[in-house]
Amino acid sequence: MYNIVKEAHSGIAYLAIFALVIAIINAVSGIASKREFVKKDRTISLIGLIFSHIQLLVGLILYFISPLGFAQLGNMSDSAVRLTSLEHPLINIIAIALITIGWSKHKRVAQDEKFKKIAIFYALGLILILSRIPYATWLS
Ligand code: HEM
Numbered sequence: 001m002y003n004i005v006k007e008a009h010s011g012i013a014y015l016a017i018f019a020l021v022i023a024i025i026n027a028v029s030g031i032a033s034k035r036e037f038v039k040k041d042r043t044i045s046l047i048g049l050i051f052s053h054i055q056l057l058v059g060l061i062l063y064f065i066s067p068l069g070f071a072q073l074g075n076m077s078d079s080a081v082r083l084t085s086l087e088h089p090l091i092n093i094i095a096i097a098l099i100t101i102g103w104s105k106h107k108r109v110a111q112d113e114k115f116k117k118i119a120i121f122y123a124l125g126l127i128l129i130l131s132r133i134p135y136a137t138w139l140s
Pocket residue numbers: 006009010013016017052055056059060062063066067068069070084085088089090092093129133134137138
């Protein structure tokens with residue numbers, strides 16, 4: 001069970017990061033070209049939101065079954081363990097909250113502001129996500 005969830009979390013990470021990068025590039029190009037925010041732009045932004053939320057759910061499950069998650073919360077002296085048990089989960093929850101705020105805000109603002117909300121909040125979320133990934137285990 002642990003290995004399946006860990007592999008899923010590891011694989012969805014690529015999809016979530018890729019979907020967020022595409023949504024940000026799309027939003028920045030929308031701002032630059034001053035074009036209208038259309039259905040296709042909504043879909044691209046929604047895919048980024050959905051993959052982030054799937055990753056949040058899988059991450060929450062993993063947190064409670066992994067030997068490197070909640071189980072190690074009292075052990076803060078080892079930096080690798082501190083990353084997986086505290087920093088990575090906490091920062092990623094904040095990152096996904098920001099992405100969700102960006103999605104909600106884009107619905108409530110005027111046409112010419114929609115791309116801006118997606119670009120700013122998704123980029124902030126992605127920066128936070130990339131700042132706290134356990135790269136040493138993920139890419140080895
Ligand atoms: C978009 C958000 C997230 C991304 C991109 C992400 C990505 C990753 C990656 C790439 C790894 C390394 C996997 C490996 O070693 O094969 C990892 C590990 C881990 N993640 Fe996340 N994660 C996210 C959100 C979360 C959240 C919200 C939680 C918990 C609330 C969480 C809990 C964990 C835990 C506990 C590990 C260590 C698992 C282990 O090695 O046993 N993640 N994450």
